[in-house]
Amino acid sequence: MFPPRLYRMADLRVGLKLGLGFALVLLLALLITLAALSSLDRLSLRGDQLIQGNDLNLHFLQADRARRDFTLGGDKATGERVATLAEAMLADSARLGADLDDAADRQRVAQIGDAIQAYREAFTALTQARTDQQDASRFGIAAAEQGMQAFARLEEQFFADLEQLFDTHAMLDQIRAVGGLNQQFLRLRLLTLAYVRAPTPEGERAAFDAGESLAKATGTLQSQLPARSGAILGETLKALERFQESLQRFRQSIASMAAANRVMTExxxxxxxxxxxxxxxxxxxxxxxxTRVRLQLLGIAGVTLLVALFAAWSITRQIVRPLRETLVQARRIAEGDLCGVAPAARGDELGQLQQAVQGMQGSLRELIGRIGGGVGEINGAALALSSVTEQTRIGVEEQKSETIQVATAMQEMAYTVQEVASNAGQAASAAQLACDEAGKGNKVVQAAIQQIEHLAAGVEASAQVMARLHEDSAQIGYVLDVIRSVAEQTNLLALNAAIEAARAGEAGRGFAVVADEVRGLAQRVQSSTTQIQDLIGQLQHGVQQTASTMLGSRDMSQLTVDLARQAGQALLGIDQSIDDLRGRNLQIATAAEEQSAVSEEINRSILRVQAVAEQTAAASRETASSSQLLARLGGELQELVGRFRV
Incomplete structure (x- = not known):
């Protein structure tokens, strides 16, 4: 079944096989991890070398910048910073050279170290030249001060001698000569100061030429002066020599600094x-x-993947193939084929599983044989039990049917009694409601009677007011007759006045105009009075109609009051009849409720009998169903047992 070499693998346990596979994968993962760590170490070393090179370059840039600051007039701290950075650069180059493994790179680092050493030596020379320059400046300043003091003493000596001599012309010439020398000395100091601040060839030439010219003039004047004045001028000449010496030293320091800067720049x-x-x-x-690390890791990963795939294929083949064989055997058993198969020839858990499946197959074959013998006996007993149960069920069903009919009749009777009681209660409620409504109606009728009586009184009062209004309108008509009579008389008087004014001629013209106006007013008053009289006539006619209507309303109100009182008497009679009806309805309701309670008790007893009958019928049905189920199961078992091939 398996090749000879694979028998040993087939006999190994599944856990051991999986353990070997996982161990191989872990070993390969460890190999990849070690290779990656080694590669990371190499890359880290290269990165550290790059960082050291960057640090060396950064320190050098900082040192060169500090050197330029020192050259432009930096202090002592700037010089010390350059020296410190130079020491740091030498240490960086030494560490970097020790870490490099390439000869060309180590040679470059050695050349950088030599250049830094030369740079440091040149800076030391620059520092010394700057110190010499500062010393020369201080020495020149001291010499200039001594020369100025000598000139001051010489001037004092000249003025002292001038007070004692009578021939002052020669002394004045000497004073002028000494003053000229003093001016030249001051000019020399100014030129030297300009040269110190800006060391240029032109400034250097001007300062040295001024010093030589002053020295020649001082020597010439010294031979012309008396001994004591010549001695003082000799001190000035010595101070001038020292000043020229300091200027020479300053020029040499500038040259040294320039040479050192050239070397440092190179x-x-x-x-x-x-x-x-x-x-x-x-x-x-x-x-x-x-690149090399990437290729190396890719190669190791590829080899690892191939080995892992081979291990996975091998282990899967050792596990999946017997599992498939066992699955085929289990499916045959599930399909009812219990015939024998070839025994398993493996020693691992899968072989043991196959052997267990074969043992289960034998046990099932024996069990199916025994079940087949007992299924026939179960079928006979089930058929007998089913026949007896069916007869019992039929009797119980008949008892249940009769009980249901009795219960239905009792329920109908109880429902009828309850309906009678309910109707009686509703009639009593309706009678009470009608009694209440009759009482309310009586109250409403009484209130209506009172309102109608008030209305009749109001109508009577309105009729009286209309009568008084008719009398007042008649009086107004009388007054209007008087006003109309006065207007007619006024019109006649105005006409007579107009006639008299016409007779009077021009003297009565104004009076005629007034008479015409008066006559016009009288006519308008007469016309207005006629209109008012017509309106008063219409008002009197309306008042008479209203008075007639009021009298008719008063009669109708009195008739309504009589009818409302008759309705109140009828409502009182209805109220008494409703009270009698409510009492009788209450008696009917009480009797119906008692009869309903008795019917309910009988109905509950019948329902309990019906429940017992239903339980019995249900038990009979369940027994019959169980018998039929048992018979059916026996048949199914017989059929299932027949499906197995033993």
């Missing part, structure tokens, strides 16, 4: 170029190392 350019070459070389080596 070294700086060399260090910058070597540093750039070193950075490019280190970057290239790091890129090559990165």
């Amino acid at each position: 070294r700086a350019e060399g260090v910058q170029g070597l540093s750039e070459q070193l950075q490019a070389s280190l970057l290239e080596r790091r890129n090559r190392e990165t």
Whole structure:
């Protein structure tokens, strides 16, 4: 079944096989991890070398910048910073050279170290030249002060001698000569100061030419002066010599500083170029190392993947193949095939599983044989039990039917009694409601009677008011007759006045105009009075109609009051009849409720009998169903047993 070499693998336990597979995968993962760590170490070393190269370049840039600041007039702290940075650069180059493994890179680092050493020595020379320059400046300043003091003493001596001599012309010439020398000495100091502040060839030439010219003039004047004045001028000449000496030293220090700066600039350019070459070389080596590490990791990962795939295939084949064989055997058993199969020839858990499945197959074959013998007996007993149960069920069903009919009749009777009681109660409620409504109606009728009586009184009062209004309108008509009579008389008087004014001629013209106006007013009053009289006539006619209507309303109100009183008497009679009806309805309701309670008790007893009958019928049905189920199960078992091939 298996090749000879694979028998040993087939006999190994499944856990051991899986353990070997996982161990192989872990070993490969460990190999990849170690390779990755080694590669990371190499890349980290290359990165550290790049960082050291960058630090070296950064320190050098800082040192060169500090050197320029020191050259432009920096203090002692700036010089010390340059020296400290130079020491740090030497230490960086030494560490970097020890870490490099390439000869060309180590040579570049050595050249950088030599250039830095030369740079430091040149800076030391620059520092010394600057110190000499400062010393020369201080020495020149002291010499200039001594020369100025000598000139001051010489001037004092000249003025003292001038007071004692009678021939002052020669003395004045000497004073003028000494004053000229003093002016030249001051000019020399100014030129020297300008040269110190801005060391240029023109300034240097001007300062040295002024010093030589002053020395010649001082020597010439010294031979012309008396002994004592010549001695004082000799001190001035010595001070001038010392001043020229300090100027010479200052020029030498400037030359030394320029030479040192040239050397440092050349070294700086060399260090910058070597540093750039070193950075490019280190970057290239790091890129090559990165590529090599990537290829190495990819190769190891590929080999690991192949080995892992082979291990997975081998272990899967050792596990899945016997599982499939066992699955086929289990499906045959599930389909009812219990015939024998070839025994398993494996020693692992899968072989044991196959052997267990074969043992289960034998046990099932024996069990099915025994079940087949007992199923026939179960079928006979089930058929007998089913026949007896069916007869019992029929009798119980008949008892249940009769009980249901009795219960239905009792329920109908109880429902009828309850309906009678309910109707009696509703009639009593309706009678009570009608009694209440009759009482309310009686109250409403009484209130209506009172309101109608008030209305009749109001109508009577309105009729009286209309009568008084008719009398008042008659009086107004009488007054209007008087006013109309007065207007007619006024009109006649105005006409007579107009006639008299016409007779009077021009003298009565104004009176005629007034008479015409009066006559017009009388006519308008007469016309207005006629209109008012017509309106009064219409008002009197309306008042008479209203009075007639009021009298008719008063009669109708009195008739309504009589009818309302008759309705109140009828409502009282209805109220008494409703009280009698309510009493009788209450008696009917009480009797119906008692009869309903008795019917309910009988109905509950019948329902209990019906429940017992239903339980019995249900038990009979369940027994019959169980018997039928047992018979059916026996048949199904017989059929299932027949499906197995033993």
